[in-house]
Amino acid sequence: MTRLSVEDIQVSYGPRAALHGLSLHVGEAEIVALIGSNGAGKTTTLRAIMALTPPDKGKISFGDTDISRMSPPGVVALGIALSPEGRRVFPQMTVEENLQLGAYLRKDKNETAATMKRVYNHFPRLRERRLQMAGSMSGGEQQMLAIGRALMAKPRLLLLDEPSLGLAPIRVQEIGQIIKEINSEENLSIVLVEQNANMALRLCHRAYVIESGSIALQGTGEELASSEHVRKAYLGI
Numbered sequence: 061m062t063r064l065s066v067e068d069i070q071v072s073y074g075p076r077a078a079l080h081g082l083s084l085h086v087g088e089a090e091i092v093a094l095i096g097s098n099g100a101g102k103t104t105t106l107r108a109i110m111a112l113t114p115p116d117k118g119k120i121s122f123g124d125t126d127i128s129r130m131s132p133p134g135v136v137a138l139g140i141a142l143s144p145e146g147r148r149v150f151p152q153m154t155v156e157e158n159l160q161l162g163a164y165l166r167k168d169k170n171e172t173a174a175t176m177k178r179v180y181n182h183f184p185r186l187r188e189r190r191l192q193m194a195g196s197m198s199g200g201e202q203q204m205l206a207i208g209r210a211l212m213a214k215p216r217l218l219l220l221d222e223p224s225l226g227l228a229p230i231r232v233q234e235i236g237q238i239i240k241e242i243n244s245e246e247n248l249s250i251v252l253v254e255q256n257a258n259m260a261l262r263l264c265h266r267a268y269v270i271e272s273g274s275i276a277l278q279g280t281g282e283e284l285a286s287s288e289h290v291r292k293a294y295l296g297i
């Protein structure tokens with residue numbers, strides 16, 4: 061079943077279109093990677109899904125619901141959560157306060173404690189540091205917090221914008237493992253935006269290559285990892 065469907069969208073900043081007729085879909089419990097170089101339009105695609113930069117043409121559906129004209133809080137309430145590029149945790153708040161903020165649009169407030177427990181099970185390091193100021197943690201820990209905060213909304217679709225950015229290779233691997241675990245244990249659909257094509261193609265079920273605002277290639281992670289173009293342009297081999 062299709063969880064998310066993006067059909068032929070155009071998104072502009074002022075007079076300039078950043079996405080030109082971009083289409084993709086994400087199935088139930090699927091990890092879909094979106095790879096591409098800096099400025100290709102990856103973040104804009106996620107922002108369009110979240111209704112932060114709505115499309116001027118095309119359509120975005122979540123299940124059977126057309127979300128292209130919704131407000132960002134409406135999209136979150138429907139079950140889509142974003143862990144933004146650059147993490148953007150609140151540095152002067154504790155880990156736990158940051159997590160609580162992720163649940164602010166939930167109607168079932170009495171169930172957020174159970175979700176927090178699950179988040180802590182995925183990220184034991186966050187449990188250990190729950191009373192620590194978020195700004196005093198390492199980059200990898202802040203990335204975990206950003207993902208954990210998105211999970212607190214209890215989404216059915218999780219959008220991750222460059223979770224590996226700026227992390228040491230060992231941390232990249234660790235985050236990758238946890239993303240896989242969250243996907244399989246929670247049956248959660250995930251869009252994984254990455255400049256680290258190597259990590260993303262290994263982790264995903266399917267992937268899209270975005271170039272200059274539209275999809276240039278698509279396939280399974282394995283198919284794309286063996287494509288000559290992807291190897292040369294994104295894997296450096």
Ligand SMILES: Nc1ncnc2c1ncn2[C@@H]1O[C@H](COP(=O)(O)OP(=O)(O)O)[C@@H](O)[C@H]1O
Nearest residue numbers: 073074078096097098099100101102103104105
């Ligand atoms: N707030 C903005 N205002 C104007 N142009 C923007 C803005 N954000 C992104 N862009 C432009 O849109 C294009 C796609 O950017 P982005 O989606 O951030 O790419 P990526 O995430 O793949 O690096 C780029 O040309 C970028 O310069």
Ligand SMILES: [Mg+2]
Nearest residue numbers: 102103104145
């Ligand atoms: Mg980006």
